[in-house]
Amino acid sequence: MKQVKSRVKDTRLVDEKRKRIVDGAIKVFTKKGYHKATVRNIAEASGLGLGSIYDYVKSKDDILYLFYQNYMNSFYAKLNSADIQLEDDPKKRLLITYRAHIDVCFELEDQVMLAFTQARYMKKRYLKDILTREAEIVAKFKEILLEIGLSDGEADLTANNLVSSSAFGVLRRWNLKGKHTREEITDFLCDVNLKSAMER
Amino acid sequence: MKQVKSRVKDTRLVDEKRKRIVDGAIKVFTKKGYHKATVRNIAEASGLGLGSIYDYVKSKDDILYLFYQNYMNSFYAKLNSADIQLEDDPKKRLLITYRAHIDVCFELEDQVMLAFTQARYMKKRYLKDILTREAEIVAKFKEILLEIGLSDGEADLTANNLVSSSAFGVLRRWNLKGKHTREEITDFLCDVNLKSAMER
Amino acid sequence: MKQVKSRVKDTRLVDEKRKRIVDGAIKVFTKKGYHKATVRNIAEASGLGLGSIYDYVKSKDDILYLFYQNYMNSFYAKLNSADIQLEDDPKKRLLITYRAHIDVCFELEDQVMLAFTQARYMKKRYLKDILTREAEIVAKFKEILLEIGLSDGEADLTANNLVSSSAFGVLRRWNLKGKHTREEITDFLCDVNLKSAMER
Amino acid sequence: MKQVKSRVKDTRLVDEKRKRIVDGAIKVFTKKGYHKATVRNIAEASGLGLGSIYDYVKSKDDILYLFYQNYMNSFYAKLNSADIQLEDDPKKRLLITYRAHIDVCFELEDQVMLAFTQARYMKKRYLKDILTREAEIVAKFKEILLEIGLSDGEADLTANNLVSSSAFGVLRRWNLKGKHTREEITDFLCDVNLKSAMER
DNA sequence: AATGAATGAGCATTCATTCAT
DNA sequence: TATGAATGAATGCTCATTCAT
Known part of the structure; x- marks a missing residue:
């Protein structure tokens, strides 16, 4: 994970302020997207002075990267939670992992949209880093699938499909909202x- | 479909120049995304003078809308092609329609990425229009699924899933490229x- | 001579506008120095819109370089004037060349001050170019001195001293103004x- | 001499810290010039905390003034040294004074360049003060010249010329370095x- | 109809200075 | 006394859009 440089050295402070910056940024990005969001907007949304932002971040690019780091962390946290790790039966573990992944997508609705649409605006070296982290999540699924007995090729495609399809409910919310509940959608995705x- | 206003009145001319504008814009958008693409860039890429762009389009926003119109038309053209319409068996029609949809996604790879990521930047009224057109494509799938015998709810979810999943190979090309062929991916998608x- | 890039291609226009930019810049630089001069100030002083400046110049740095080019040209023009070239006697030619050089310094008083004080702010590659052009002027003096019979070492030191001392009246104007006329100073410099x- | 105000009252402490500030500032100014040097840079170079600078100096301007004071003091110290004062013969005194002045210029090479180029950035009232101090040095030379028998006008011009020409070796170091030794240059200057x- | 020169609103970023600790 | 976190005014530069030719 690349380290974002900061003028301020006190780690505690840096973490706290960056949290505020990311939270503010998510609000603004959600409304306007990365490009139309001005650093001033983000400063206001995070309750910091314009100049202070630059004490914790070297450029606007860094804020986007910080968002993606925070976003990926949310998935890591959920997928590494105790109850998932403890499940021995790979099929059951696959199911709860997939449902957990879908859950996070629904919970981070706006962030999922951002993640999907703003990736192109990240600096190359940052993007590479984030894609690597995403690949680790795919690997988690693939591992279970191999355990279940899928071939490497099948497991790879399926793992990618699981990660990708989790966002279905969010990416198509415009079409689905009001017609299907979150549970309905989740069950449908698991089923398909x-x-x-599961039939192995 | 909203009409984009143009200063020039000769329809033939307008169509030809707009085609060039959209083609140029796709190149530039693909490389830089909508925001970083300047109207100058687009003018150069399309072989028009900077000022001339504004004879065929009222604002940069219009160019994005023009792109989406062109993009949706590509799907319409393919899904309305004779051989699909002529197939009587709904299951077979479903299959060839889905494959056709996936095909278009693979062929318009860059445009699919653009469509997914740049939608937020369209003016509200334009976005609504495009989403309506997309809904028509979903409706096409739903219609076949109802014919096959799915319930309205199932048909709706499934139709959305088919349209959404078609882009799988493109959206995850970073992970899939080099490991899976286009045919493999297509078969996998149909299978899943x-x-x-098909089992009805 | 490095070429400053310009968006506008019409040479006639570029020359005319750049002339205005340099003239405006000299006024502003003289009052505030390069750094405190804002591009906005320069735009106003030259009667151009802020944005238009950037049609003729790629960055603020370029404006400084343009100034130095213009400054060096003034010396070239004077030192290459017909009456100097036609003088056969090297001692006489030395005298009129030196007086001409001093003359230009007095005439371009403000520019001389700028040239002396702002050089450090030029981009390295530009600075090198300007120093090369200055070296050519020194070489002009050296050539005459060699013709008169000075050794290479003497000629080199003397040539540098002549170029350097020409600005005496300007660099010390704060101390000399009101006490000594321009002619007095010129005669004094020639004498020393x-x-x-001359004694060779 | 204008007094720079300081929040801290302990004179001993003030002097010591200001010395460090000036020393740090010279390093930074030499590398970047006054304007590009940030107060942060100076704080780091002088080993003080950013905020502490402002305990000893009221503004960045003051630091520049402090530099010029320190710079002028270097000349005063040398020109007032015992062996110069003791010389009775005015011609000999003139010679050793001029050589001493040239010596200081060579030794304070970087500071000489700074002094020449950054003067414009000093606050008016500070600049006036420094120019007054410089005038005192000119007066020292003038006094000797009058003693030797030059007219007031000659003495004034010559005195200014001596002070001005001392920096020749430094101001034109780009052209002279490698070709002429410091001694050669010094002899040349005395000669000219x-x-x-001396001929009086 | 076609062109590109002109414009200024808008944005990311820097930095002198203040102030709470 | 010493520190450095916080601030926002100021500035270089970009770019959509207009308009004279």
């Missing part, structure tokens, strides 16, 4: 995307 | 996403 | 700095 | 600029 793995 | 419909 | 060469 | 005074 886990079927072949 | 059409299974329950 | 040409004496040994 | 003292000749008429």
Whole structure:
């Protein structure tokens, strides 16, 4: 993970302020997208002075990267939670992992949209880093699928599909909202995307 | 479909120049995204003078809308092609329609990425229009699924899933490129996403 | 001579506008120095819109370089004037060349001050270019001195001294103004700095 | 001499810290010039905390003034040294004074460049003060020249010329370095600029 | 109809200075 | 006395849009 440089050295302070910056940025990015969001907007939304932002971040680019780091962390935290790790049966573990992933997507609705749409604006070296972290999540799924007995090729495609399809409810919310509940959608996704793995 | 206003009145001319503008814009948008693309860039890429752009389009926003119109038309053209319409068996029609949709996604790879990521930057009234057109494509799938015998709820979710999943190979090209062929991916998608419909 | 890039291609126009920019810049630089001069100030002083400046110049740095080019040209023009070139006797040619150089310094008083004090702010590659052009002027003096019969070492030191001392009246104007006329100063300089060469 | 105000009252402490500030500032100014040097840079270079600078100095301007005071003091110290004062013969005194002045210039090479180029950035009232101090040095030379028998006008011009020409080796170091030794240059300057005074 | 020169609003970023600790 | 976190005014530069030719 690349380290974002900061003028301020006190780690505690840096973490706290960056949290505020990211939270503010999410609000602004959600409303306007990365480009139309001005650093001033973000400063206001995070309750910091314009200049102070630059004590914790070297450029606007860094804020986007900070967002992605925070975003990926949310998935890591959930997928590494105790109850998932403890499940021995790979099929059951696959199911709860997938549902957990879908859950996070629903909970971070706006962030999922941002993550999907703003990636292109990240600096190359940052993007590479984030894609690497995402690949680790795919690997988690693939590992379970191999355990269940899928071939490497199948496992790879399926793992990618699981990660990708989790966002279905969010990416198509415009079409689905009001017609289908979150639970309905989750069940549908599990049904469709886990079927072949479960039948092994 | 909203009409984009143009200073020039000769329809033939307008169509030809707009085609060039959209083609140029796609190149530039693909490289830089909508925001970083300047109207100058687009003018150069399309072989028009900077000022001339504004004879065929009222603002930069219009160019994005023009792109989306062109993009949606590509899907319409393919999904309305004779051989699909002529197929009587709904299951077979479903299959070839889905494959056709996936095909277009692979062919318009860059445009699919653009469509997914730049939608937020369209003016509200334009966005609504494009979403309506997209809904028509979903409706096409839903219609076949109802014919096959799915309930309205199932058909709706499934239709959305088919349209959404078609872009899988493109949206995750970073992870899939080099490991899986286009055909493999297509077969995998058909297998996973059409299974329950086919089993009716 | 490095070429400053310009968006506008019409040479006639570029020359005219750049002339205005340099003239405006001299006024502003003279009052505030390079750094405190804002591009906005320069735009106003030259009667151009802020944005237009950047049609003729790529950055503020370029304006400084343009000034130095213009400054060096003034010396070239004077030192290459017909009456100087036609003089056959090297001692006489030395005298009129030196007086001409001093003359230009007095005439371009403000520019001389700028040239002396702002050089450090030029981009390295530009600075090198300007120093090369200045070296050519020194070489002009050296050539005459060699013709008169000075050794290479003497000629080199003397040539540098002549170029350097020409600005005496300007660099010390704070102390000399009101006490000594321009002619007095010129005669004094010729007396002191040409004496040994003339005595050969 | 204008007094720079300081929040701290302990004179001993003030002097010591200001010395460090000036020393640090010279390093930074030399590398970047006054304007590009940030107070942070100076704080780091002088080993003080950013805020502490403002305990000893009221503004960045003051630091520049402090530099000039320190710079002028270097000349005073040298020109008032015992062996110069003790010399009775005015011609000999003139010679050793001029050589001493040239010596200081060579030794304070970087500071000489700074002094020449950054004067414009000093606050008016400070600049006036420094120019007054410089005038005192000119007066020292003038006094000797009058003693030797030059007219007031000659003495004034010559005195200014001596002070001004001392920096020749430094101001033109780009052209002279590698070709002429410090001694050669010094001898040359004495030869040229003292000749008429010595011939009285 | 076609062109590109002109414009200024808008933005990221820097930095002198203040002030709470 | 010493420190450095906080601030926002100020500035270089970009770019959509207009308009004279």
